[in-house]
Amino acid sequence: MKALEDIIRNETKYLAISKAYESVGKIRHEKSFEILREGLSKDSWNETIRQGVMRGLGELRDIRGKDILIENSKLGKHVLLRSSAVLALGKIGEGNKELLPWLYKYLRDPYVLVRRAAVQAIADIGLMESIRELEDAFISELDAHVKRSIRKTINEIIEGKREKEEIRNLRKEIDELRKRIMEINESKKNYKP
Known part of the structure; x- marks a missing residue:
């Protein structure tokens, strides 16, 4: 975690910082949510850093990120940020129908990237009740x-x-x-003190 925090603090390249935030979510450390929330304050070209924060929140799969993701998926935000937030909603909502109404709304978004993200997010949640909305879309x-x-x-x-x-x-x-355990067990059998 320390290495990622160092990149976030000291790196000047937006993409590297973005990937560091995404990785913070992937490792699911106890401090991950707070670090990701702090990343929302960082400005960058095309919202590159905040996109990484959105992906990190999705990878973290913590429902506490729901409000942040919904806020960053709204019209008026950069389209790349919005699509990243919508995709992340699908990851944190996996198997949970609570987020479906938000995602259904994005099936009719004016931006193709957001609509594609909404379809993928609904696929990630994967519930049968989505079929009707998908057919209509x-x-x-x-x-x-x-x-x-x-x-x-x-x-x-x-x-x-x-x-x-x-x-x-x-x-x-x-x-x-399992393979590793079998190898260890084999080496124990062949071990002669």
Whole structure:
């Protein structure tokens, strides 16, 4: 954590600071939320640093970040910041329908980036009750990329095949740990004092 805090304090490149904030969220340290909240005060070109804060809040998956994300997803904020905040709402709302009304609103946003982020966030939450809103958005959507994302999300939710990346990573880690345990057990069997 200290290395990330040093980057945040001393680095001059916006992208490096942004990535440091994102990493602060990923490590889920007890101080992560406070550090991320402090990052909101840093100005940068195209809101690069605050985008990293939004991604960090999403990675932290702490519901305390909800109000910050909602505030930064509103019209009037930079579109890149808004789309980062909307994506993060999907991560903190995984399996939780409380945030869906906010995300449904963004399906009709004037900015394509925000609409795409809303579709991905709804996919991350992954609840069947989203199907109706997604179908309605599909009908009115003009952008082909967003339409394709909506169709894909609907299919994934209906088929129930959407496996969360985090779950896949955990399974991979478990498999690696099992392999390591087997290697340790083998080395114990072959050990002769």
